[in-house]
Amino acid sequence: MRITILGEEVLRQKAKPVENIDDDFRAMLDEMYKLMKDTNGIGLAGPQIDDSRRFFIIEVEDGIRRVFINPQIMEMSKETCPYEEGCLSIPGEYEEIIRPEKVKIQALDENGKSFVLEADGILARAVQHENDHLDGILYIDRGDEKFREKIIKKFELRAIRHAEKKAAKEAKAKRIAAKIAAAKQKANS
Ligand SMILES: [Zn+2]
Numbered sequence: 369m370r371i372t373i374l375g376e377e378v379l380r381q382k383a384k385p386v387e388n389i390d391d392d393f394r395a396m397l398d399e400m401y402k403l404m405k406d407t408n409g410i411g412l413a414g415p416q417i418d419d420s421r422r423f424f425i426i427e428v429e430d431g432i433r434r435v436f437i438n439p440q441i442m443e444m445s446k447e448t449c450p451y452e453e454g455c456l457s458i459p460g461e462y463e464e465i466i467r468p469e470k471v472k473i474q475a476l477d478e479n480g481k482s483f484v485l486e487a488d489g490i491l492a493r494a495v496q497h498e499n500d501h502l503d504g505i506l507y508i509d510r511g512d513e514k515f516r517e518k519i520i521k522k523f524e525l526r527a528i529r530h531a532e533k534k535a536a537k538e539a540k541a542k543r544i545a546a547k548i549a550a551a552k553q554k555a556n557s
Contacts, residue, residue, distance in 0.1 A: 369399050369417050371407065374458045374523040378415045380504040383422045385438050389480040397435060397478055401425050409456045411494040413501035416457050424498035428490050439475035439499055442484070444468035451493050453507045461519055463511045467496050 372378055386393070396419075404412040404425060413424035423437045447469045454462045470488045473495055477483055487495050497507055508516040 369396075369403055371403065371412075371456050372416055372418050373527070374506065374520070375527045376418075376457075378418050378420055379457055379501070379506065381415065381420050382504055383414055383420045383502040386421045386423050386476075389437060389476065389478065394478055397423075397425065401427075401433060404456075407456055410490070411498045412456060413498045415501050415504070422502045424501065426491065426494045426498060428494060430491075434485075435478040436473065436475035436495070436498070437477070437480075439473050439495075439502070441471060441473050441496075441499055443472040444496075445470035451490075453493070453497060455497070455507055458506065458508065458519060458523070461508075463508065463515055465507050465511050467493065467510070471495050473499070 400412055400417055403417065404410075404427070410428050411424060411426040414421045422439065423435070424439070426434045426436070445468045448466050449469045450464045450466050452462050453465045469492065470486065471492045472484065472486045474482065474484045485495075500506070500510075508519050
């Protein structure tokens with residue numbers, strides 16, 4: 369399991385509902401939770417682990433692990449507030465984003481039981497940020513247009529560099545393999 373990065377198609381897709389909440393799904397949630405904690409995240413959504421289904425995990429400073437499956441936002445407050453957001457899929461970048469202060473959300477928990485949560489503060493912020501991921505929306509889409517363009521370009525270049533490095537590595541491995549094969553043939557002849 370790995371975290372997908374801006375530029376990957378899955379982050380821009382509309383995720384599909386979760387159909388089976390079973391032991392396999394729960395085991396996957398445990399792995400995802402561990403990945404989130406290891407990377408110091410407070411929220412992680414399906415598309416961020418290359419799984420285009422509608423679910424996310426949040427754990428804010430109250431230390432409660434909250435799982436939201438097939439969530440629906442029911443209400444958002446008219447009052448908005450700014451908050452600096454970051455995203456594990458856009459590492460190293462932060463931007464102040466204005467969103468509704470409070471939110472009411474309905475979802476299924478990891479046992480398939482329905483619950484309603486009224487959230488404010490950082491929890492309300494995380495809920496909206498993660499829920500956006502399920503619709504292929506990233507926080508940079510809700511901020512300054514110039515910042516958004518700059519970040520998209522930066523990550524495009526980053527992806528190209530990664531691809532080039534990978535190709536160079538593979539070419540080198542091929543050359544070495546060819547040398548070894550040639551040396552073996554020589555030894556045999
Ligand atoms: Zn995010």
